Amino acid sequence: MELNNSKIKIKAKNLNVYYGKKQALFDINLDINQKEVTALIGPSGCGKSTFIRCINRMNDVIDICKVEGSVEIDGAEINEKNVDVVTLREKVGMVFQKPNPFPKSIYDNIAYGPIIHGAAENKDQMDNIVETSLKKAALWDEVKDRLNEPGTSLSGGQQQRLCIARALSVNPEVILMDEPCSALDPIATAKIEELIDDLKKSYTIVIVTHSMAQAVRVSQKTGFFHLGKIIEVDSTEKIFKNPANKMTQDYITGRFG
Amino acid sequence: MSGTGHTVKSYEEEMQSLNDNLVMMGSLTENQMADAMAAVIKVDKESVDKIVKNDGKINELRTTIDNQITNVLVKRAPMAIDLRITISTMKISHDLERIGDLAKSVAKKVKPLPVDLPDELIGSLRRLGDLVQKQLKDALDAYLNRSKDKAIEIWKKDEQVDDLTNLAMNEVATYLQKDKKNLEMATHLLFVTKNIERAGDHITNIAESLYYLIEGEYLEGARPKGKPVES
Secondary structure, eight states: OOOSSOOEEEEEEEEEEEETTEEEEEEEEEEEETTSEEEEEOSTTSSHHHHHHHHTTGGGGSTTEEEEEEEEETTEESSSTTOOHHHHHHHEEEEOSSOOOOSSBHHHHHHHHHHHTTOOSSHHHHHHHHHHHHHHTTOHHHHTTOTTSBGGGSOHHHHHHHHHHHHHTTOOSEEEEESTTTTSOHHHHHHHHHHHHHHTTTSEEEEEOSOHHHHHHHOSEEEEEETTEEEEEEEHHHHHHSOSSHHHHHHHTTOOO | OOSSSOSSHHHHHHHHHHHHHHHHHHHHHHHHHHHHHHHHHHTOGGGHHHHHHHHHHHHHHHHHHHHHHHHHHHHHOOOHHHHHHHHHHHHHHHHHHHHHHHHHHHHHTTTTSOSSOOHHHHHHHHHHHHHHHHHHHHHHHHHHHTOHHHHHHHHHHHHHHHHHHHHHHHHHHHHHHHOGGGHHHHHHHHHHHHHHHHHHHHHHHHHHHHHHHHHSSOOOSOOOOOOOOOO
16 A cells, blocks of 8 residues: 555565464555654554564564564565574664663663674774764763663653664664553653654654554554454545544544444 | 444533534524525514624624534544544534624614615525525535535535625616615615625535535635626
């Protein structure tokens, strides 16, 4: 369902996911445009988180999870056996519902990924990566004088931006956000949304959210999931002003169930 | 999943009350327009004060609707059809309020008119009044029935309102040319005619708002226009 001339970054084709015998996703076909924000909405258990976890093969870590079908990034299939998942997750970063900084210093939280990927040759280069990542996540000014303090000493909103900075430190192309603001207060939420606005100039972002208002504010394209199926995908404006599908309308207007 | 009411009952009640108030406002406006036209045609000066007074009720309802809409926007952040209903109701209520004002202005012009208004002056005016009242009734029915086709029909029919307005104005102008002493009466009648025509314009606005409510898109293209007044 391509809406404009934007380049497709991620293409899911006939994607089916099973947890044991239970099927969680049914024949998902969804194109995600490059350097845009795509919001995924739908009631709990509808498969939106399962879907984004297919984009960086996070479902691989669940034994009973079976993924069928195709997910392409820049035209290359990511489910091929020879794809290195560490490299894939470097390219496709993820931010979760609850901020989950490592029990390390602010500095080490950011440096962790680049060390694993051998991205810095010396301390100066690493300092530079840490500073740049924190600046991109709009956190630098708040933490530059306390880089050696634990990441967990930060406020919830700062911790979430630290996690975003951590994802950015390995130069990803795609950032997956699974309800990144659900544990944050309105001010911290506004800062993350401002950040998303800024990040979309350089990154492709997929965000799962339960807040309709947030989907309207941050995204250009919205997909509505229900019971593991994608019901409607369209421009965010169309979905929230005049959706084509009655089920979408019932959901976003609070007539569900 | 059902497609019926909102899960939150109070939201459902708020939207229902908004609808009821708009319907009530429409009904009052229809009555005011009918009363104002009847007053002109019969030169019924006694009814004028009542018509002027009744306009207050329409204004009150508009204020009520404005407050209700502010509350819905703040409390519910309406989406999709609810958003379109909210926006359209606000616009339609403002158009109805303006139509009410125009009916009041029409009624006020009755007082200075001579009781023996010549028939040749009111033929087209009467037809214009009938047409605009019919347009208003159709617009309110179309709102109740959510009829897109009717909205388009009303929108296009304003051309006839324009044509009849021109005809009525020409009749007054011709009468005026016969005797300059008719100037004051003619001026009042020209205002009456123009006010009715403007009420017609507000009815086309209502049709446009209704179309947006139903379709989520704006009526496109230029509306047909009547012939200009011949000088």
